[in-house]
Amino acid sequence: MVIVVVLYKLTILLGFDRLQTVEPIGNSGGLALMYLKDYPVKFVFVSDRLIDIETIIDGNRVFITFVYRDPVVQYRELVWERLTRIGLTRSDPVVDLRREVVGHVPYTDFIDFFNSLR
Numbered sequence: 001m002v003i004v005v006v007l008y009k010l011t012i013l014l015g016f017d018r019l020q021t022v023e024p025i026g027n028s029g030g031l032a033l034m035y036l037k038d039y040p041v042k043f044v045f046v047s048d049r050l051i052d053i054e055t056i057i058d059g060n061r062v063f064i065t066f067v068y069r070d071p072v073v074q075y076r077e078l079v080w081e082r083l084t085r086i087g088l089t090r091s092d093p094v095v096d097l098r099r100e101v102v103g104h105v106p107y108t109d110f111i112d113f114f115n116s117l118r
Contacts, residue, residue, distance in 0.1 A: 007032050022048055031068050045086065049079045052086055063090060 004021055011019045016034035018041070024030030025048050033051050035041055044063070045052040051066040065086060070076045 003030070007034075010034075020046070020051065022046055022051065024048070031066060033066060045082075047082070050082060050086075 003024075007021060008019055011017070011034045014034060017037050018035045020033045020035075020041075020043060022031040031048075031051050033053070039055055039057075042054040043051065044054050049068050049070060052063065053065075054061065054063050056062070063086075065083065067079065067083065070079050
């Protein structure tokens with residue numbers, strides 16, 4: 001619970017007004033997503049390894065999945081299995097912020113969106 005209080009204070013300090021957390025299991029895991037209420041965020045799937053959201057950017061519906069890699073190598077396949085299942089149900093663009101957009105939404109649109117969250 002102390003971690004959530006610290007994260008909430010950090011959320012305010014960074015200029016965000018919403019916080020979604022997933023508590024860690026043992027000494028690993030735990031996710032936190034900070035965002036602004038001005039952007040409609042629907043939580044599609046939340047687990048100890050993934051936060052999958054749907055939002056609207058410039059009038060376009062987009063999905064973004066935040067992933068925490070399992071520290072146990074033998075369980076990482078389960079994370080990829082879930083990501084695959086999520087991907088198979090989507091016909092909208094998929095974003096990989098580590099690399100590039102796979103689909104028809106330009107990467108720069110997402111950079112502008114995330115810059116606006118600062």
